[in-house]
Amino acid sequence: MKIIHQFIMLPVFRNINVFPLKHTNRPVNPFDLCHLIRIRLCSSKASAVKEFEDPEISHAEGSAVTISNQFELLSDVMTPLWKMPYDEQLRAKHNWSQSVVRMINERVNANRKEKRRLNVTPKIYHVKSSPVIMEYRNKDEFSIRNGADGHPKTVGFFIGSTASDNANFEQYIRTSELPVCTDFRPGGGNWRRLIVRSNEEGNTLAVAVCHPQLLSQERLIEEQQRLKEYFTSGPGKDDCPQSLYFQACPHARCTNEQAPFVLLHGKPFLEEHMWGKTFRISPDSFFQINTQAAEVLYETILKQANLTPRSTLLDVCCGVGPISILAADRVRGCVGIESVRDAVLDAKFNAKINNATNVDFFYGLAERLTERIIEELNLATDIVAVLNPGRAGLDPRVLRLLYKCPQISTVIYVSCKADMPSTLKNFVQLLTEGNFKLNSVTPVDLFPHTWHTELILKFIR
Template structure:
């Protein structure tokens, strides 16, 4: 969910000391061959795989805010004040306004976009340097006053139609039609908010736009109303479209079941199947069509299962020579070409070797683990979402990778159980790639207490947000009440921006943190 003030857009996240460019040589990621080794501390991992398999309780937004971000941290990151729309959006202005909000840099040449993002990342690191100094982190500033060297942004290989996933809502359009499928300009509480079709967005694939248009035609012919509010009796809520580089396409229709009996839901599924396999929608050539009947803002597959209407259970994306199964709720970077650049950057900056054990915290469906597996002794992925861990295991088997283990559970509970096993490993590198909300403070504390971890690579799509608090806690030498923390801190050694979101203000920042033991 991209949020901008004045708009809500549902678009669907051993280097030591000074690093020289000679040491950051680009490494080639081989396709499927991997180093043949004994399973990584297999006995202990087998025991752990049987533990912590309970699906985490879904938190409300209020609970998430309280549990994941302490009050003293939340005061440091203040949301800009929302300014309601003052002028009605018209048919003539809607597409230009949508482009300005979704792709605000689209009018600038790509090299200038990268310059702008480089300046943004410079400011982020400059702020980080100040914050680390306040907590007495043992940093050594560069000649530019940064806490570590900052490389120029690595560009996306694709800058047009690069998005492999889009999530669209249903509200009234500029013509007043309540069944307009698109992105929202304004907030739901704003009387001037409208839904604008993605007709001219340059970062969205034409195949996605075609599916959106066909689905809009379908619901406009439907007797059921759109669900603008949960209590208004409507059912049509959202549409998610996913696709792969090979052209496979998946659509997920989200409805609010209201008081519909099971037979009523099946009737809707039958109508969708006829439309997309025999009717107008057949031109979309969908490979997979799902429906989810969810009564909450968002439901896990356990709370509201995804119902296969037609086609295959999943589509398959290829990244770094590996095949990844894409299910309706699988996390996968929205820019596949950019993801390959990102994962090569992680491998390069981590300087892994055949004796390295890689800890993949927040592993999701296992992309980082499996891409790195051929180059390390073994990988251990941890994620609190059981379904994601199951998908990761399937992806490992599909790619004939045997030196990757995936454990369901919260990182702050799993890592202490791994401590003894990790101490038997000669080189342990951790990679974290959390959502925009960053890592829970308990996870940061647990990472610092896990003395076997010598390096940490933090991938953040919003480093100026709550991830900044994670960076500060990693480097702090001040414990509660200004008492010295006994655990050795991690300090930033090198930072590389990677652009996965051309034409927007967003990008990924990869930071190498080294543990300071002296």
């Protein structure tokens, strides 16, 4: 991943020289609304460029995205804190963590029937900083829309310094007969987006996503073959990703079950390494977007959990299994629950290659599996539950099952969006119905230069 910005060094994507502008809260020119920066799937070194002579230049709200202002507008949208010194970012995120605790307090007392106020006063630790604040992203998605130059098939603006460093995927779709998808209805076009993942070693996995519309299976296979040939023996061969996939997705998003990821070239997985462990990652599997900061996150979770050789770890929304596998040699056993089938397959494989023999993973929704798994753990004397759901939080039924289990005395809730109403409801439920106490709150900065912060909330009986 190369650092590219016109004024300062700004985090972008590992081995992907790109800035994607997917959304903006500015009223921009409709033709430039989804304006994007061109991508180049390679690990070669492109030089950083300066698009502006005057670093003090500013653009008024409501200005259209143009070739001259695209980088600055994009920086403001994707990394809104890029002008703020990192220590100030951490202070701002600490203040935000305090505000989350205040929100929890307000909601807890709003739900109480007793007149006596219940004060939730956890210890709020200082924000754990990311070991790397530049070049930290290992995944993103890039839409295909009109560019600032007016071309309808733009995946971005190449920012390297030499003509040979071309934006290969963009060049490919510009040769393709298939149009860009602007509507899911018949006739609305096909090319949707490009998904790119990368690892610390510099390998990339790319997924070209296409809406099938009314195309025949034969026509889709023909397009897959053209894409493969372009990157393996055609103009894109010098910058071919290590793994190249194609997905014909008729919806906004598709799982592998809904629309299979078709491997066109290379290895079927990426591999990442943490703490001496190896983790296989499929195109559809969740993995934290900042690998080095994820190591800090997992280390903090395991420390907060106070695991012992008699502990059993219940890992809800476990992804590819990093928390369970990293904890395996500290505990009696680990059980993971995950709703993405490919992630469970990855987790099982990861447990095997890391010799984590006391770990098992189950595929399904947490609200359907948790009760059965808790029943099977009836002989466990100390269960620590680690919850790592998406932004919407967990189904209340899952929390009810957890706090009704007497062996669970500690719940570690990991939230990427702790101020969401649905997530706050989870916290309030644990504190009121579950009679847990919020012991501590630990912010971890997985997303430098943005407002996003991962929170680790430790609940105890």
